[in-house]
Amino acid sequence: MESIDSLQEELKRVSQALSSHQSELHQTRGYLHCILQSSNDMIFATDIDGILVSFSRGGERVLGYTWEEVAAKLVRDFAGDPDDFERLMAASRERGSAHQGEVPFVHKKGHTVYCDVFLIELTNRGGQNVGTVGVCRDITMWKNLQEDLVKIDKLAEIGKMVSGVAHDINNPLANISEISGWVGTVVSDADELTGEDKEELQIAVRRIAEQTRRCRDITRQILDFVRHVSPARTSVDVHKVLKETVRFLQHEFKASPVEIIFDFCERSLCINSDPKMLQQIFVNLISNAIYAVKEKGADKGFVEVKTSKAGPDIEITIADDGIGISPEEQARIFDLFYTTKPSSKGTGLGLPICRNIVKKVGGDIVFESEAGKGSTFTVRLPLT
Numbered sequence: 001m002e003s004i005d006s007l008q009e010e011l012k013r014v015s016q017a018l019s020s021h022q023s024e025l026h027q028t029r030g031y032l033h034c035i036l037q038s039s040n041d042m043i044f045a046t047d048i049d050g051i052l053v054s055f056s057r058g059g060e061r062v063l064g065y066t067w068e069e070v071a072a073k074l075v076r077d078f079a080g081d082p083d084d085f086e087r088l089m090a091a092s093r094e095r096g097s098a099h100q101g102e103v104p105f106v107h108k109k110g111h112t113v114y115c116d117v118f119l120i121e122l123t124n125r126g127g128q129n130v131g132t133v134g135v136c137r138d139i140t141m142w143k144n145l146q147e148d149l150v151k152i153d154k155l156a157e158i159g160k161m162v163s164g165v166a167h168d169i170n171n172p173l174a175n176i177s178e179i180s181g182w183v184g185t186v187v188s189d190a191d192e193l194t195g196e197d198k199e200e201l202q203i204a205v206r207r208i209a210e211q212t213r214r215c216r217d218i219t220r221q222i223l224d225f226v227r228h229v230s231p232a233r234t235s236v237d238v239h240k241v242l243k244e245t246v247r248f249l250q251h252e253f254k255a256s257p258v259e260i261i262f263d264f265c266e267r268s269l270c271i272n273s274d275p276k277m278l279q280q281i282f283v284n285l286i287s288n289a290i291y292a293v294k295e296k297g298a299d300k301g302f303v304e305v306k307t308s309k310a311g312p313d314i315e316i317t318i319a320d321d322g323i324g325i326s327p328e329e330q331a332r333i334f335d336l337f338y339t340t341k342p343s344s345k346g347t348g349l350g351l352p353i354c355r356n357i358v359k360k361v362g363g364d365i366v367f368e369s370e371a372g373k374g375s376t377f378t379v380r381l382p383l384t
Contacts, residue, residue, distance in 0.1 A: 042063065055067045264307045
């Protein structure tokens with residue numbers, strides 16, 4: 001009888017312990033589920049063959065796939081380099097864990113997502129491997145930021161180089177200008193030359209002097225544009241700045257189907273602002289318009305620069321009939337480092353900087369665009 005009572009007591013104790021363990025297990029599963037659903041990281045679990053048996057909500061955000069779309073599939077198939085990811089999985093199984101930064105995955109929409117990946121092996125009580133857990137943090141933004149910072153550093157170095165080259169070119173240009181003046185004097189005083197020969201030589205000398213001045217103007221414009229100066233407000237003729245900007249970009253119009261059209265209002269538009277900042281705005285907008293027209297590949301295209309007065313403000317409109325901007329791109333056009341151009345031609349800094357400058361001088365910038373038909377950017381600036 002005692003043995004039966006003791007067995008019942010033991011059974012009761014075991015039952016209570018089991019109930020406690022079940023409660024703890026249920027609570028632990030709840031915690032794990034909460035972590036999986038709340039974490040922004042991609043957390044997955046696989047069986048021994050690498051087949052996905054769990055996939056977090058964060059994974060759905062990182063890769064764009066739902067759990068139903070990835071269930072029972074090999075995790076390696078979502079990696080940018082499946083063989084390299086398989087080697088990482090093998091290293092994890094061998095060592096018990098593995099870590100690798102910048103592992104590329106392929107998003108559902110086709111673009112690459114970079115993740116910092118940490119793998120942990122799961123084992124049973126017998127020490128046998130039963131699967132793998134992976135924690136993947138999306139570092140795509142930081143990787144792109146690092147690459148963009150490298151580009152910015154390169155641009156800064158190019159600016160220094162251009163400044164140095166412009167200074168070096170100015171010295172021989174000064175000599176050429178001096179020599180052409182001397183040659184002009186010699187030709188004028190040469191009595192043995194016929195009138196026709198003297199006239200031809202004088203025309204040649206004048207052309208040399210004109211081209212020399214043109215070269216010096218170009219180097220001066222380059223130096224003015226790349227030189228760092230503190231913002232200074234002064235009376236600025238907007239029409240003059242726009243014409244100087246187009247001259248600065250003249251090389252982009254050559255050998256291209258782009259026609260520049262000026263449509264200025266009759267009265268002059270003078271505002272109290274910083275001329276260098278305004279030129280930076282116009283250089284970005286006009287060069288973007290030229291690029292859009294060229295990319296369309298049509299036989300001919302135009303970039304129209306228009307000014308008008310709108311109440312207490314002035315409006316500078318730069319319109320083109322280029323490739324335009326898609327609705328998806330329009331939503332991000334002013335985002336820092338976002339560009340629709342190839343990486344070799346754009347940094348994603350132009351338009352964000354333009355908007356920042358415009359707001360600093362109390363204005364605003366808006367745009368309208370239609371893919372395949374062109375874009376119109378309008379800068380509004382206060383007259384006072």
